[in-house]
Each structure stands twice: as C-alpha cells, then as structure tokens.
Amino acid sequence: MVSADVLRGYTETVILRKLMEGDAYGYEISHMISEVSGGEIDIKDATIYIAFRRMEENELIKAYWGNDETGGARRRYYTITEKGKEYYLAKSSEWLKINKILMKLIIGDEQK
Amino acid sequence: MSLEQRFKNYLYEHFHFIKATQYALDYKEEVYSTLLDHAQSYKDAGETDEDVIYEKSISSLGDIKLTLTSFEKNSDDVKRVAIKASKITLISVAVMFLITVAYLVTSLVTKAWSKTWVMEVGGAFLIVITNLIIGMIPLVKYKKYMLLRFSVGTITTLLYITVYLLLVVLVPEYISRTWLIFFLMILSWFIADIIICYTGGLKVWGFVSLLFLVLLLGVFLYVGLALLGVITWSIYWVLPVAAAALDLLLIAIVVALKHKK
Numbered sequence: 505m506v507s508a509d510v511l512r513g514y515t516e517t518v519i520l521r522k523l524m525e526g527d528a529y530g531y532e533i534s535h536m537i538s539e540v541s542g543g544e545i546d547i548k549d550a551t552i553y554i555a556f557r558r559m560e561e562n563e564l565i566k567a568y569w570g571n572d573e574t575g576g577a578r579r580r581y582y583t584i585t586e587k588g589k590e591y592y593l594a595k596s597s598e599w600l601k602i603n604k605i606l607m608k609l610i611i612g613d614e615q616k
Numbered sequence: 617m618s619l620e621q622r623f624k625n626y627l628y629e630h631f632h633f634i635k636a637t638q639y640a641l642d643y644k645e646e647v648y649s650t651l652l653d654h655a656q657s658y659k660d661a662g663e664t665d666e667d668v669i670y671e672k673s674i675s676s677l678g679d680i681k682l683t684l685t686s687f688e689k690n691s692d693d694v695k696r697v698a699i700k701a702s703k704i705t706l707i708s709v710a711v712m713f714l715i716t717v718a719y720l721v722t723s724l725v726t727k728a729w730s731k732t733w734v735m736e737v738g739g740a741f742l743i744v745i746t747n748l749i750i751g752m753i754p755l756v757k758y759k760k761y762m763l764l765r766f767s768v769g770t771i772t773t774l775l776y777i778t779v780y781l782l783l784v785v786l787v788p789e790y791i792s793r794t795w796l797i798f799f800l801m802i803l804s805w806f807i808a809d810i811i812i813c814y815t816g817g818l819k820v821w822g823f824v825s826l827l828f829l830v831l832l833l834g835v836f837l838y839v840g841l842a843l844l845g846v847i848t849w850s851i852y853w854v855l856p857v858a859a860a861a862l863d864l865l866l867i868a869i870v871v872a873l874k875h876k877k
C-alpha cells in the first residue's frame with residue numbers, strides 16, 4: 505500500500521482530471537483513485553471533501569444534487585468550470601515537468 | 617438496528633455540535649450517501665457481517681473531524697466579517713454625526729443655509745463612497761469582477777454627483793455649463809469598466825464597453841462642437857446614434873445570455 509501522501513499537492517488535479525471526463529460524486533472519485541492505483545492508494549473521503557470545498561471556493565468546480573438516490577440519500581455531483589479546466593491543464597503540464605526532474609533526482613541519469 | 621440507522625446515529629454524534637448552516641446540512645447528506653455507497657461496495661464484495669461493513673465504511677471516511685473543524689473556522693470567519701461590518705457602521709454613524717454638527721454650527725454662524733447644505737449631502741455621499749471602497753477589497757481579493765464593476769459604477773456616480781453639487785454651490789454663475797460634468801461621469805464609467813473587464817479576464821464584456829465608449833465619444837464630440845457653434849445643431853443626429861446604441865444593446869444582451877448559459 506502506497507501512502508496517500510504521494511498525492512499531496514495534486515489531489516485537486518487528480519479530481520479535476522476525473523471531472524474532465526464528466527460530472528462525478530465523491531465516492532466515485534475515491535473509488536476511481538483506488539481502482540486506477542490497483543488498490544495501492546487509499547485516499548480517504550475527508551481528504552476529497554476538503555479538496556472539493558477548496559475548489560468550490562476557488563470556482564474550479566460547482567456542485568449540484570443529482571436525481572439518483574442511494575438508500576434515500578441524494579448524491580452530490582461535481583462539475584468542472586472553465587476556470588477549473590484551465591487550472592487542470594496548467595497543473596498537468598507542471599506535473600510533466602516535475603516528473604522529469606524527480607526522475608533525474610531520485611533515479612538518476614542512468615534511467616535515460 | 618439497521619446499518620442506515622447506525623450511519624445516521626454516527627453522523628448525528630459528529631454534526632450535532634456544528635451550526636446547522638446549509639453548507640453543513642449538505643455535507644452531512646453527502647457523507648451519508650457516501651457511507652451507503654461504501655457499505656454497498658463491501659456487500660458486493662461478499663462481506664455479510666454488518667459490524668464489519670459498518671466499521672470499514674466509517675474507516676473509509678477518514679478524519680471527519682478535520683473537515684468539521686474547517687466548518688468551525690468558516691463560522692469564525694463569518695463572525696469576524698460581522699464584527700468588522702458593525703465597526704464600519706458605527707464609525708460611519710459617528711462621522712455622519714460630526715458632519716451634521718459641523719453643518720449646523722457653520723450654518724448658524726455664517727447664516728449661509730443655501731450653501732451649507734452641501735456639507736451634509738456631500739458628507740453622506742463621501743461616507744457611502746468610503747464604505748463601497750472598503751467593500752471592494754474582498755471583491756478584488758476573490759476576483760468577483762462582475763460585482764466590482766457595479767461597485768465602481770456606483771462610486772463613480774456618487775463622486776460626480778458630489779462634485780456637481782459642490783460646483784452648483786461654489787460657482788453658481790456657471791450653472792448652465794455645470795451639467796456637462798455628467799458627460800465626464802459617463803466616460804469615466806466606461807473607461808473604468810474596460811480596465812476592470814480586461815484586468816479580470818472578462819474580455820467580451822470589455823469589448824462591449826469599448827464599443828459603447830466609441831459611440832459615446834462620437835456623441836460627445838457632436839454635442840461639444842454644436843455647443844461651440846462649430847457645426848449646426850440638429851436633433852436628427854439622434855437617429856443614427858439610436859440605431860448604433862440599439863445594436864450595442866443587442867450585443868450586450870447576447871453576451872449576457874451566453875454568459876448566463
């Protein structure tokens with residue numbers, strides 16, 4: 505199991521990437537992270553909610569209640585805004601740069 | 617006790633001390649539906665023991681207290697804003713009281729009641745302008761440019777009315793020309809609006825304001841030249857200008873509808 509800390513600084517970008525594909529609710533996103541990482545990253549819902557709240561305040565996403573229900577409770581969906589899309593593109597290109605640098609710093613030049 | 621009821625009890629335990637704001641109630645419902653989703657996924661995976669399902673679902677939430685703490689922080693922020701607003705109101709009332717005293721004293725001493733009234737009205741306008749400028753700080757901070765446009769428009773209007781009233785009282789001999797200051801007011805509206813729009817990334821709105829500004833400059837040039845006697849005055853100039861204004865209005869409506877969509 506990999507610590508969820510590896511996502512620190514990029515939790516919002518991961519969520520935005522999922523929302524780029526379409527609207528989603530909290531559980532869907534935490535489930536996606538767990539599934540894509542093969543169960544290696546177990547991100548807690550509280551972490552996702554804090555990220556949601558921060559992104560709503562920064563107008564990167566918007567929330568709305570869905571019509572579907574689970575056991576009598578409505579699901580709260582999130583949709584990405586135009587500002588969110590711009591933010592995602594900026595952060596994903598930043599990640600590509602950082603990834604290259606970290607590869608050199610952690611693995612070394614022999615990786616070439 | 618059913619699993620649903622146990623989740624509800626868990627949420628009650630954690631949320632009952634949080635102020636029941638709309639945000640908190642939404643969050644509570646959202647967490648409840650997430651718990652049900654988790655429970656269902658554990659059931660789908662073959663887990664049948666409800667105690668295990670309950671524990672695993674609660675564990676998946678993580679540190680819920682951390683999120684609830686941020687609600688408390690938000691509540692504190694609201695309190696701070698309310699205290700700040702109360703202070704500003706008290707200061708405004710105190711300043712208005714001092715202005716009124718100064719107005720009455722000056723009027724009684726000079727007996728110039730026909731002029732001193734501008735102290736009271738102008739003072740009230742300046743207090744409102746100051747409050748609006750203070751109110752603009754969070755608008756700039758949180759990039760609420762549409763509201764900022766409205767605030768700047770109101771400030772500009774009040775400022776020009778104050779200057780107009782001062783001119784009416786101080787230089788009454790020029791009263792036939794003093795109204796021209798409102799041309800400057802309209803120009804200031806649009807120039808400020810264009811700056812805000814382009815700074816805030818509202819480029820389409822900025823462009824619409826720019827079109828209005830060009831139209832206004834044409835109108836003011838015509839009126840100016842006619843007043844100076846350079847060209848002959850004729851009311852029919854209104855027709856092409858009205859057509860152009862209608863065009864711009866239609867553009868503004870289309871932009872507003874698109875923006876809303």
